[in-house]
Amino acid sequence: MSAQRKDAVDAIIDQWAAVxxxxxxxxxEVFGRIYRLSRxxxxxxxxxxxxxxxxxxxxDVLATLRRAGEPYTLSPRQLSSTLMLTTGGMTGxxxxxxxxxxxxxxxxxxxxxxxxxxxTEKGLTxxxxxxxxxxxxQTAALxxxxxxxxxxxxxxxxELLEGAQNSPE
Numbered sequence: 001m002s003a004q005r006k007d008a009v010d011a012i013i014d015q016w017a018a019v020x021x022x023x024x025x026x027x028x029e030v031f032g033r034i035y036r037l038s039r040x041x042x043x044x045x046x047x048x049x050x051x052x053x054x055x056x057x058x059x060d061v062l063a064t065l066r067r068a069g070e071p072y073t074l075s076p077r078q079l080s081s082t083l084m085l086t087t088g089g090m091t092g093x094x095x096x097x098x099x100x101x102x103x104x105x106x107x108x109x110x111x112x113x114x115x116x117x118x119x120t121e122k123g124l125t126x127x128x129x130x131x132x133x134x135x136x137x138q139t140a141a142l143x144x145x146x147x148x149x150x151x152x153x154x155x156x157x158x159e160l161l162e163g164a165q166n167s168p169e
Contacts, residue, residue: 007033008036009028009029009032009033009036010029012028012032013025013028013029016028030160040141041137041138041141042056044137044138044141045059045134045137045138047137048130048133048134048136048137049130049133049134051133052126052129052130052133053100053126054097054100054102054126054130057093058093058096058097058102059127059130059131059134060083061079061083061090061093061094061097061103062097062102062103062119062123062126062127062130063127063131064079064082064083065079065103065117065118065119065123065127066119066124066127066128066131071118072118072119072123072124073116073117073118073119074116074117075108075114075115075116075117076090076091076094076105076115076117079094079117094117097123101120101122101123102119102120102122102123102126102127103117103118103119103120103123104117104118104120105117105118106118
């Protein structure tokens with residue numbers, strides 16, 4: 001452990017060391033903190049998006065359409081693939097967002113059997129405001145690190161993610 005203050009993960013590691021000193025708990029230290037950080041930031045994102053009437057999952061749909069660029073249109077299949085959702089899960093989100101007039105579904109002019117999902121003007125306004133609010137919450141949390149440490153952390157996490165995705169389970 002570094003010379004910094006102990007946290008809840010350190011307490012868990014200390015408990016394991018007392019009962020199983022043979023274990024190498026380095027992975028538990030890293031992933032325990034990643035998990036706790038993810039939960040904390042997920043909760044902050046929910047709070048940031050709530051004033052806009054959307055959840056994190058709905059934010060993801062709107063943000064995916066926004067990032068697609070004008071005309072802010074994708075097929076439900078493209079959305080499901082990007083967000084790694086089942087078609088049933090995607091349909092539920094689309095239904096709610098359409099009822100809120102944040103997007104619209106229309107026939108795909110290039111595929112008689114297909115649909116297109118498009119941000120409405122209201123949806124565009126909501127996502128542009130919500131992304132700013134969410135990013136402000138993330139930036140506030142990240143401000144505990146200086147720029148160099150934040151860059152280093154981003155690089156290390158990128159490397160770890162790539163390794164985890166490319167290694168056998």
